[in-house]
Amino acid sequence: MQATRDFSHYVRHLGSGLSHIDLAVEGVNCAGCMSKIxxxxSxxxxxxxxRVNLTDRRVALEWKEGTLDPARFIDRLAELGYKAYPFEPVRAEAVETEHASFLLRxxxxxxxxxxxxxxxxxPVWSGNVSDMIPEQRxxxxxxxxxIALPAAAYSGQPFFRSAWAALRARRTNMDVPISIGIVLALAMSVAETIHHAEHAYFDAALMLLAFLLAGRYLDQSMRRKTRAVAGNLAALKAETATKFVGADEISVVPIAAVRTGDIVLLRPGERSAVDGxxxxxxxxxDQSLITGETLPAKAGPGTAVYAGTLNLSGAxxxxxxxxSEGTLLAEISRLLDNAVQARSRYVQLADRASRLYAPVVHTAALLTMLGWVAIGATWHDAIVIAISVLIITCPCALGLAIPAVQTVVSGAMFRTGVLLNSGDAIERLAEVDRxxxxxxxxxxxxxxxxTNAVDVPKDVFELAGRLALASHHPVAAAVARASGARTPLAGIxxxxxxxxRGFVNGLEVRLGRPSFCSADQIANExxxxDPEASVVAFRHGEMQHVFxxxxxxxxxAAAxxxxxxxxxxxVEILxxxxEPAVRHAAEQLGIHEWRAGVTPADKIARIExxxxxxxxxxxVGDGMNDAPALAAAHVSMSPVSATHLSQATADLVFLGDRLAPVVAAIGxxxxxxxxxxxxxxxxxxYNVLAVPLAIVGLATPLVAAAAMSGSSLLVILNALRAHRGAREFG
Structure with a gap:
């Protein structure tokens, strides 16, 4: 009897006719693995x-709702040679910790x-030029x-397992030629020993393994540091909330049981589980995650709090x-998930090179061996040179070249309050000149x-506030907040x-530009x-008011x-x-080029x-009106307070009340x-210099191992310099 597999618990329904699941995938080590998966x-x-996230070895999948069984994805990954299972952060972290320990061992x-x-x-090297007898050697x-054979059998497992899984799936990866090179070097060394030869290559095989493992462990440590950022963020999420179920009765409930409009108690020392x-x-x-301000802020009636906020003193x-998933903290977590799933043109270049690597390397090694035999070399010498070619051409450095930099810089950006929302945002942002x-x-x-709330009748103010709840514009949000409105009007x-606009009791209500509400005269007065104020007009039938x-x-901002x-x-302002408000801001900031009263179409026209x-x-914009301009720009950025549409359009999102993250991101x-x-x-x-040396026989397997591994370590160490970008720019 065959057991059924039910993964519905792990499936999220996105509400747009799509389903989503995250799968943890074992054995993903390079850009080539990512592209194959x-x-x-697809x-x-x-x-x-x-989309594969190489940092935490996770693949995000979306499909048309109701058309596929998630088990099919796991079966397909098995066909490709990868073991997969539903992604669970706690389990994934435990697996990664164990893998890191195994790599270290x-x-x-x-x-x-x-x-x-x-x-x-x-003593063998010295004996070959002195008087060591063959028996001693x-x-x-x-x-x-x-020493070498059992040590290689144990320490080579990360490569042997990956290579065997790939071969069983009738494909290749970077670990296949590595494994072939190691096995051939060991086999050749045993054969040399049996035939009393002067040289063996046990040291080359073990040195190659040591350097490869050092590079892989360093690469994983780098990725784990980036994952720690997300882990620290996840630690801010509370799983329960203290909810008022009566006038003075409270109950601790799962966060899934809390709804918009509920009232919760936030005790001293607790983190908020909700936005409100x-x-x-x-x-x-303490709202340092959202505002960027590390000093505690005062909170009282009307103060906004966000999930993850730490209450320090009073109730x-x-x-x-x-x-739950609607909080700002959850939105930041989702954006952070995108931070290391980059797909730049450099990644695509590395992907193409990785796909071509295995056949090219195997062909080069084979032709090298046959070429040396053709010009009179012994099969023994030709095989040794072919082994050197296999080892020295390992593309670990190429595979790490781009992901290593992206991993470091995405973590560094987050620590300064910037989240990537687009794969090639880093490249496009680096090219910005305006x-x-x-x-x-x-x-x-x-x-x-x-500022003129006292001049507006209370009932009018409340109605305008309910209408304002339907708008994402910051000026409308100010009216909604000041009115205390909690229930938005329907059909807006x-x-x-x-x-x-909408209808209330058969009469049209409008909130927006004075011209939209036929309230230009009141606005002008x-x-x-107050020429520096901004205005928003309200109209209910023939009644008009301006806030x-x-x-x-x-x-x-000025700095x-x-x-x-x-x-x-x-720099310019659109x-x-x-005009008075925009001119005043431009003068304060030292910006000489600015335009006021522009429409979304005007912004797009200027950008074009x-x-x-x-x-x-x-x-850089935050409103509903800015979404088309954000999409039209070479690269775009929104504050975390932006509307969801703007955030979805923007390539980057920055946290806090300051503009410093914008400057840091460019750096x-x-x-x-x-x-x-x-x-x-x-x-x-490295390949241009090293491969010809190996082909002409000037690099022994030992030299090849050192050169190849050294190039990988050099690439990783160079990538670690990315975290100093902001200081060098600013």
């Missing part, structure tokens, strides 16, 4: 996404054995064999606005204050670039009194703009706000004009791009 899974009908065995064999080789060779606003209580809270009652900022909610803080339509709101620039200008990057001039534009990108190019040149240069 993605091509193999070939399945109805699969819309197959293998490295220890290989290094210890290599050192001992090298010591045994010293054979003794040292057999002693080396007794304080309705009662006073305290100090707070919080009205829930989002829970930054175009939206003003409202981007150069300014997202939260605005309504958003008119791009204008506002929102307010602006005459005045004020904005504050982000605290480091960030000055740094960009100092480095030769031009804002839909009024700059693109025709050859300018590489970074668009990291420029440094990362230089390092990617350097690594590719290092890998290519």
């Amino acid at each position: 993605e091509r193999g899974l 070939a399945i009908p109805d699969v819309t996404l197959a 293998c490295l220890g065995v290989a290094a210890f054995a290599a050192m001992n064999i090298m010591m045994l080789s010293i 054979d003794f040292f060779h057999w002693l080396s064999a007794l 606003a304080v309705i009662e209580g006073q305290s100090k809270i 707070l009652r919080v009205r829930v606005s989002a829970a 930054v175009v900022f939206d003003k409202t909610g981007t150069l300014t803080l997202p939260e605005l204050d309504v 339509e958003e008119v791009a670039g204008q506002g929102v 307010i602006l005459c009194r 005045a709101v004020r904005q504050r620039l982000r605290p480091d 960030a703009i000055a740094t960009l200008l100092k480095t030769g990057i031009e 804002s839909g706000d009024r 004009e700059l693109k025709r001039q050859g300018v590489k534009v970074l668009m 990291f990108a420029r440094k990362a791009l230089r390092l990617m190019r350097q690594n590719l040149w290092l890998a290519a240069g």
Whole structure:
């Protein structure tokens, strides 16, 4: 009787006719593995996404809902030679920890054995030029064999297992030629020992294993550091919340049981499990993840709190606005998942090279051996040279060249408050020579204050607030927040670039631009009194009111703009706000080029004009109106407070109330791009120099092992320099 496999518990329904599952995949070590898996899974009908995350060896899959059984993906991966199972963070971390320990044990065995064999080789080398008798040399060779063979059998398992799995699936990977080279070197050494030859290559095989294991362990350690960032983020998530189930009755419930509008109690020392606003209580809270401010902030009625916020002193009652997967913390976690799943043109280049590698290397080694035989060399010498070619051409350096840099830089970016949301964002960001900022909610803080609230009747204010809840614009959000509205109106339509509208009691209600609400005269009167304010108009039937709101620039906006200008990057503002407000912000920030009152179409037209001039534009914006411009720009960026549409469109997202992450991101990108190019040149240069030496017989297997492993370590060490990008830029 065959057991059925039910993976429905691990499937997420995305709400757009798509299903999603994350699978942990064992044996993924290089860019070649990534491309094989993605091509193999994408070939399945109805699969819309197959993306491998090399950092945590996970594959994300999306498919048309109801068309596929997730077990089919696991079966397909098995056909490709990979063992897979549903991804669970705790289990995955335990597996990775055990694998790291295993690699370290293998490295220890290989290094210890290599050192001992090298010591045994010293008297052989000296004896070959002195008076050592053949029996003594054979003794040292057999002693080396007794150490090398069991040591290689144990320490070579990471490569042998991977190679065997690939061959069983009738494919190759980087570990196949590595394994062939090691086995051939050991077999040749045993044969040399049996025939009393002067030379054996046990030291080369063990040194190759030691260097390869050192590179693989260093690479994994680097990736684990990046995963630790996500792990620390996940640790902020609370699994339960203290919910009010009556006026004064509380109950500890799973976070899945909390709904929007519920009231929860946040005690001192607890982390919030939800997003919401304080309705009662006073305290100090730590929101460093969201605001970037490490000092505790005061919290009272009206203060926004987010999942992961640490309550430091008093008890707070919080009205829930989002829970579980809808929180800002969950959104950041999802964005962080994208940070190391990059697909740049350099990765694609490395992928193509990796796919060509195995047949090219095997052919080169075979032709080298036959060529030497053809010109009169013995089969023995020809095979030794072919082994050297196999070893020296291992593309580990090429396979690590780009992923190593991306792993380091994505972790470093996150630590400065930047999340990647697009595979080739690093490359495009490095090419930027002009930054175009939206003003409202981007150069300014997202939260605005309504300055004329006392002049608006309470019932009108409440109705306007309920309508404002349907808009994502920061000015509308200020009206909603100030009104205290909690229940949005139904059947509301958003008119791009204008506002929102609907019907209440048979009368049309509108909120948006004064012209959209036929309230230009009232708006002009307010602006005459307060020219630096922004306005949003409300209309209910024939009744009209205009709300005045004020904005504050982000605290480091002037310093960030000055740094960009100092480095030769031009800056301009494209804002839909009024001219006085935009002019005032531009003057404060030292920006000479700005445009006010622009529509989404105007922003796109300006960006297209700059693109025709050859300018590489970074668009930084946060509103619904900015989404088309973000998509049109060479590269785009949104604050974490942006609408979900803008975040989905933007290539990068930055955290906190400061603009410093925008500057830091450009610095990291420029440094990362230089390092990617350097690594590719290092890998290519190594092969250009080393392969001919091996083919003409000038590199022994020992020299080949040292050269190949050294190139891989050099690439990894060069990639580690990426974390200094921001300091060098700023």
